[in-house]
Amino acid sequence: MVELGGNPFVPHLFKLFDSSGDGSLNLEEFTRALEYFGQLDNEEEQYKFAFRIYDQDGDGFISSEELFNVLQTLMGAAVPDSQLEQVVYNTMSEFDRDGDNKLDMQEFKALLSRDDLANKFSMSM
Ligand SMILES: [Ca+2]
Numbered sequence: 001m002v003e004l005g006g007n008p009f010v011p012h013l014f015k016l017f018d019s020s021g022d023g024s025l026n027l028e029e030f031t032r033a034l035e036y037f038g039q040l041d042n043e044e045e046q047y048k049f050a051f052r053i054y055d056q057d058g059d060g061f062i063s064s065e066e067l068f069n070v071l072q073t074l075m076g077a078a079v080p081d082s083q084l085e086q087v088v089y090n091t092m093s094e095f096d097r098d099g100d101n102k103l104d105m106q107e108f109k110a111l112l113s114r115d116d117l118a119n120k121f122s123m124s125m
Protein backbone atom coordinates (compact mmCIF):
# COMPACT_ATOMS: atom_id res chain seq x y z
CA MET A 1 0.00 0.00 0.00
CA VAL A 2 0.93 3.62 -0.41
CA GLU A 3 2.53 5.37 2.53
CA LEU A 4 0.68 8.62 3.12
CA GLY A 5 2.15 9.59 6.45
CA GLY A 6 5.13 11.52 5.15
CA ASN A 7 3.29 13.97 2.96
CA PRO A 8 0.49 16.05 4.49
CA PHE A 9 -0.49 17.30 1.04
CA VAL A 10 -1.46 13.92 -0.36
CA PRO A 11 -4.52 13.06 1.77
CA HIS A 12 -5.95 16.47 0.95
CA LEU A 13 -5.32 15.88 -2.71
CA PHE A 14 -7.47 12.80 -2.48
CA LYS A 15 -10.37 15.02 -1.59
CA LEU A 16 -10.07 16.53 -5.04
CA PHE A 17 -10.53 13.08 -6.52
CA ASP A 18 -13.60 12.44 -4.43
CA SER A 19 -15.94 12.77 -7.40
CA SER A 20 -18.96 11.42 -5.59
CA GLY A 21 -18.42 14.10 -2.94
CA ASP A 22 -19.20 11.85 -0.01
CA GLY A 23 -16.03 12.82 1.85
CA SER A 24 -14.19 9.61 1.23
CA LEU A 25 -12.61 7.89 -1.71
CA ASN A 26 -14.13 4.67 -2.86
CA LEU A 27 -11.91 2.09 -4.45
CA GLU A 28 -12.65 3.27 -7.96
CA GLU A 29 -11.81 6.88 -7.18
CA PHE A 30 -8.70 5.85 -5.31
CA THR A 31 -7.52 3.69 -8.19
CA ARG A 32 -8.11 6.47 -10.67
CA ALA A 33 -6.08 8.87 -8.53
CA LEU A 34 -3.20 6.42 -8.28
CA GLU A 35 -3.24 5.77 -12.01
CA TYR A 36 -3.09 9.49 -12.58
CA PHE A 37 -0.12 9.95 -10.27
CA GLY A 38 1.60 7.00 -11.88
CA GLN A 39 1.69 8.84 -15.18
CA LEU A 40 3.43 11.84 -13.72
CA ASP A 41 6.94 10.70 -14.38
CA ASN A 42 8.60 14.04 -14.87
CA GLU A 43 8.64 17.48 -13.33
CA GLU A 44 6.87 19.18 -16.19
CA GLU A 45 3.90 16.82 -15.90
CA GLN A 46 3.76 17.38 -12.16
CA TYR A 47 3.69 21.14 -12.66
CA LYS A 48 0.90 20.81 -15.19
CA PHE A 49 -1.05 18.52 -12.91
CA ALA A 50 -0.69 20.88 -9.96
CA PHE A 51 -1.65 23.81 -12.15
CA ARG A 52 -4.84 22.05 -13.25
CA ILE A 53 -5.82 21.48 -9.65
CA TYR A 54 -5.53 25.17 -8.91
CA ASP A 55 -6.94 26.46 -12.19
CA GLN A 56 -10.48 25.39 -11.47
CA ASP A 57 -12.20 27.09 -14.39
CA GLY A 58 -9.47 26.01 -16.80
CA ASP A 59 -8.75 29.44 -18.29
CA GLY A 60 -4.99 28.98 -17.99
CA PHE A 61 -4.58 31.32 -15.04
CA ILE A 62 -4.85 30.90 -11.30
CA SER A 63 -6.87 33.75 -9.85
CA SER A 64 -6.85 34.86 -6.22
CA GLU A 65 -10.25 33.22 -5.78
CA GLU A 66 -9.02 29.92 -7.17
CA LEU A 67 -5.93 30.00 -5.00
CA PHE A 68 -8.11 30.71 -1.99
CA ASN A 69 -10.56 27.92 -2.84
CA VAL A 70 -7.86 25.32 -3.24
CA LEU A 71 -6.05 26.36 -0.08
CA GLN A 72 -9.34 26.13 1.77
CA THR A 73 -9.85 22.62 0.43
CA LEU A 74 -6.33 21.62 1.35
CA MET A 75 -6.22 23.14 4.80
CA GLY A 76 -9.83 22.46 5.72
CA ALA A 77 -11.02 24.03 8.93
CA ALA A 78 -7.55 24.06 10.44
CA VAL A 79 -6.74 27.52 9.16
CA PRO A 80 -9.13 30.50 9.50
CA ASP A 81 -10.23 32.24 6.29
CA SER A 82 -8.56 35.48 7.32
CA GLN A 83 -5.23 33.69 7.48
CA LEU A 84 -5.81 32.04 4.10
CA GLU A 85 -6.60 35.44 2.62
CA GLN A 86 -3.28 36.67 3.96
CA VAL A 87 -1.48 33.72 2.39
CA VAL A 88 -3.19 34.38 -0.94
CA TYR A 89 -2.34 38.07 -0.74
CA ASN A 90 1.31 37.37 0.10
CA THR A 91 1.60 34.74 -2.62
CA MET A 92 0.13 37.05 -5.23
CA SER A 93 2.32 40.00 -4.19
CA GLU A 94 5.42 37.89 -4.44
CA PHE A 95 4.79 35.74 -7.50
CA ASP A 96 2.46 37.73 -9.73
CA ARG A 97 5.32 39.24 -11.70
CA ASP A 98 3.29 40.92 -14.44
CA GLY A 99 0.73 42.34 -12.03
CA ASP A 100 -2.46 40.95 -13.59
CA ASN A 101 -3.49 39.51 -10.22
CA LYS A 102 -3.40 35.99 -11.64
CA LEU A 103 -0.69 33.35 -11.77
CA ASP A 104 0.21 31.98 -15.16
CA MET A 105 2.21 28.77 -15.65
CA GLN A 106 5.59 30.51 -15.39
CA GLU A 107 4.67 32.37 -12.22
CA PHE A 108 3.19 29.18 -10.76
CA LYS A 109 6.40 27.29 -11.49
CA ALA A 110 8.40 29.93 -9.67
CA LEU A 111 6.07 29.47 -6.72
CA LEU A 112 6.44 25.69 -6.73
CA SER A 113 10.20 25.79 -7.19
CA ARG A 114 10.77 27.94 -4.17
CA ASP A 115 12.76 25.87 -1.73
CA ASP A 116 10.74 26.32 1.43
CA LEU A 117 7.54 25.48 -0.40
CA ALA A 118 8.91 22.44 -2.16
CA ASN A 119 7.85 20.03 0.55
CA LYS A 120 4.47 21.56 1.10
CA PHE A 121 3.53 21.38 -2.55
CA SER A 122 5.33 18.17 -3.33
CA MET A 123 3.46 15.87 -5.65
CA SER A 124 5.64 12.88 -5.00
CA MET A 125 4.29 9.83 -3.24
CA1 LIG B 1 -8.59 30.07 -13.67
Ligand SMILES: [Ca+2]
Pocket (backbone or CB within 6 Å): 096, 097, 098, 099, 100, 101, 102, 103, 104, 107
Ligand atom coordinates in the same frame (compact mmCIF):
# COMPACT_ATOMS: atom_id res chain seq x y z
CA1 LIG C 1 0.43 37.19 -13.44
